[in-house]
Amino acid sequence: MKITEEMVDYIALLSRLKPDAEEKVQMTAELEKIVSYMDVLNILDTDGVEPLSHVFPIRNVMRSDEVSSSFPREELLKNAPSRDDEAFLAPKAVEG
Amino acid sequence: MTWETVIGLETHVELATKTKIFCSCTTEFGGAPNTHCCPVCTGMPGTLPVLNEKVLEFAVKAGIALNGEITRHCKFDRKNYFYPDLPKAYQVSQLYLPIVRNGKVPIRTESGTEKVIRIHELHMEEDAGKLVHDPWLDQTKCDYNRCGVPLIEIVTEPDFRTSKEVIAYLEKLKSTLQYLGVSDCKMQEGSLRCDVNLSVRPAGSTQLGTRTEMKNLSSFKAIARAIAYESRRQIELIEEGKKVLQETRRWDENKDATFAMRSKEDAQDYRYFPEPDIPPLVISAEYLDDVRRRQPEMAEEKMVRYQQEYDLPVYDAQMLTEQKALADFFESCVTLGAEAKQSANWIMGQVLGQLSAKAMEAKNMKLTPSTLVTLISMVKEGRLNRNTAVKVFEDVFDTDEDVEEYVKVHGLAQINDPTALAAAVEKVFAANSQSVTDYRSGKEKAYGFLVGQVMREMKGRADPQAVNEAVRDKLSG
The missing domain is CATH 1.10.10.410 (Arc Repressor Mutant, subunit A)
Structure with missing residues (x-):
């Protein structure tokens, strides 16, 4: 599968990345490599094979509905690039 | 030309669990911003979410009650989008193998006939956080207390034709979920939210028109008005030779109109993929049987029983069972020794009268069954005349005062001299x-x-x- 510049632009937009021209060239090449590797899988006949939903043979991992204390807010906000006393701050996202 | 409105609903219901879907933070409403949070629900790298077993149980209970098929091998998927209400940049949801499919909800239409609304699917997912724009900073404040609160999303087929049908379905859904105890369904606190998909087509046509999705509908009244507005808007567009655009529109309660929402920068491409952090769920026959056995008595079953056991007319049985809290109230009255028909009359007349006058739901009422039972027996014993009893009832409805005492203090006892x-x-x-x-x-x-x-x-x-x-x-x- 051929990765076009438009595809890279679209993926960058969805990922909120702003690659420069040089990075775009690099990404195009890398993505093409990754996607063409998938062609290897297409060699196999997978008709009638159940899709794998998880790589480990485990299932039904659950916990009981019991409250434990939350995390100190100050700790949670520590890594935020932008914050005030009580909240994470993000660029304007609310309508209106 | 006559037009037909075609409506489908997506209803989000917050589950009444104590903790969030993938971590042990409380789901309690309110709380100072970001105080009901931990590294899991704020999406810190390296954390491992673990499913709350109650979420699965509640979803299965709801699925059974909505006459759906339970997906025995089910899993979660990631829905990817960048918006600050989701700190992980994806929502854990279910796309490929939702827990419930093909449900059926019978509703009563205006003409009194029964109509079956088909449920396309019911899936489990996590709620997002709350965003508040700060005009001073010109930035958006993110409160992640609601992040990770468990939801079920119930998606219907486009089976509704009128807003009355939509409301009848929502009333039924709400009552069913309250009977099950899986949600309190408080619209004002956002624990029941509804998006309306609507299109119009010439009457008799079997093809669907282009639909819009309406959001921000916070009451049944808003839903009815939004449906009326939006179908009119679409019909006018088509009659003017214009096209309806497939878009998300926001209902503005004050302006009484819908407005196109700024698209999330054309990112309707959610790139779903299987959630690798949560192992799949395999639901055994024993598990299903166990949940089935523990299903509570539902409204329909109570209706039948009230007619047989208490000899109540169909009308009474139906009125009493519409809200679980009311049915519970009635049953308590009978248990406390009041005669069934007497209790039913008081509940349908006085209790419902007060509730509707005060725009209250039965589950929020302060009056206790024992107060009503005392009042009923005072009338029966000739210690209070019926008109006075109705007045006393109204006076103590909000306070649940001791009626014997109240009657004594206010000198209201019946004079039998x-x-x-x-x-x-x-x-x-x-x-x-x-x-x-x-x-x-x-x-x-x-x-x-x-x-x-x-x-x-x-x-x-x-x-x-x-x-x-x-x-x-x-x-x-």
């Missing part, structure tokens, strides 16, 4: 000789007047039956 009654009759007849003459000359109306006067003389506290008899005796005597 025949001498006092005879004296009152004497007095009224003496003062209203004209009415007595009128009655005897055939004016029936005078009788009612005399009864009213005697009751007034007794300060409203006499037994109406006794007053009637005393007046009649006196007139014929």
Whole structure:
């Protein structure tokens, strides 16, 4: 599968990345490599094979509905690039 | 041309679990911003979410009650989008193998016939955080307390044709979920939210028109108005030769109109993929049987039982079972010894009357069954006349005061003293000789007047039956 510049632009937009021209060239090449590797899988006949939903043979991992204390807010906000006393701050996202 | 409106609903319901879907933070409503959070629900790298077993149980319970098929091998998927209400930049949801498919919800239409609304699917997912724009900073404040609160999303087929059908379905859904105890369904707190997909087409056509999705509908009233507005808007567009655009529109309660929302920068491409952090769920036959066995008695079953066990008319049985809290109230009254039909009459008349006058739901009412039962027995024992009892009921409805005490303090007990009654009759007849003459000359109306006067003389506290008899005796005597 051929990765076009438009595809890279679209993926960058969805990922909120702003690659420069040089990075775009690099990404195009890398993505093409990754996607063409998938062609290897297409060699196999997978008709009638159940899709794998998880790589480990485990299932039904659950916990009981019991409250434990939350995390100190100050700790949670520590890594935020932008914050005030009580909240994470993000660029304007609310309508209106 | 006649147009037909076609509507499908996506309803998000917050589950009444104590903790969030993938971590042990509380789901309690409110709380200072970001105080019900931990590294899991704020999406810190390296954390491992673990499913709350109650979420699965509640989803299965709801699925069974909505007559759906439970997906025995089910899993979660990631829905990717960048928006600050989701700190992980994806929502854990279910796309490929939702827990429930092909449900059916019977509703009663306006004409009284039954209509079945098909449920396309019901899936489990996590709620997002709350964003508040700060005009001073010109930035958006993110409160992640709601992040990770468990939701079920119930998606119907486009089976509705009118807003009345939509409301009937939502009432039914709400009642069912409340009976199950899986959600409190409080619209004002956002624990029941509804998006409306709507399109129009020429009546008789079998093809669907282009639909819009409406959000921000915070009450049944808003839903009905938004449906009316949006179908009119679409019909006008088409009649003007214009096209309906497939878009998300926001209902503005104050402007009474819908507005196109700025698209999330054309990112309707969610790039779903299987959630690798959460192992798949395999639901055994034993598990299903166990949940089935523990399903509570639902409204339909109660309706049948009330008719058989208490000999109530269909109408009463239906009214009493519409809200679980009301049915519980009724059953408590009967358990406390009140006669079933008496209790039903009081509940349908006075209780529902007060609730509707105060725009309240039965589950928020303060009045206890024992108060009503006391009142009923006081009437039955002739210690309170019925009209006074209704007044007392209204007075104690908000406070649940001790009615015996209330009646004593306010001097409202029924006067059963025949001498006092005879004296009152004497007095009224003496003062209203004209009415007595009128009655005897055939004016029936005078009788009612005399009864009213005697009751007034007794300060409203006499037994109406006794007053009637005393007046009649006196007139014929």
